[in-house]
Amino acid sequence: MSSLRIVLVDNRDSFTWNLAHDLGRFGAEVEVRQAHEWEVADAEGADGIVLSPGPGLPQESEGLMALIHAWAPRHPMLGVCLGMQALVEWSGGALRSMEAVRHGMQATAVRTADTPLLAAFPEQFEVGHYHSWCADLKTLPACWRVTSISASDPSIPLSVSHETLPLHAVQFHPESVLTPGGRQMLNAWLDGLRP
Secondary structure (H helix, E strand, C coil): CCCCEEEEEECCCCCHHHHHHHHHHCCCEEEEEEHHHCCHHHHCCCCEEEECCCCCCHHHCCCHHHHHHHHCCCCCEEEECHHHHHHHHHCCCCEEEEEEEEEEEEEEEEECCCCHHHCCCCCEEEEEEEEEEEECHHHCCCCEEEEEEECCCCCCEEEEEECCCCEEEECCCCCCCCCCCHHHHHHHHHHCCCC
């Protein structure tokens, strides 16, 4: 069986290589470059694309939004933290600054809908937060199905799946030790790419 080829867009985050190594553990061949180093044509033949976490806001990662506009309609994607925020903005949604910054914090997520990423998880599970912005539920386009929310603040969507495209995103960090089942989620995403 051939390896999956994964394009990993690095938004200048220290967690990017954790993601790359975790995906590699499950047999993926992962190519990592910063957002501005990718060309649109580089995704041809890729089985999936991962948008990494990163500092700041999506538009501050040079080249990121242009890649999403070109790739999202045509390639399976997994957005992580900033990657989720970028997908939400690409689809016409907005972000909001959270009242309390959540950096390096573990909290409980509550599953709200079915998704392959969370199929093996109980209704509540622990996740690691490293963010001060989140998708604004009030402006979240109808194309997104919210698949989990924060137990302590239900207005914070923690994972979403697109209704018609193979796009999934999580606000938390599956590659962090603060998300005990994170590797299982990443493997579930890869399984969905396999023929």
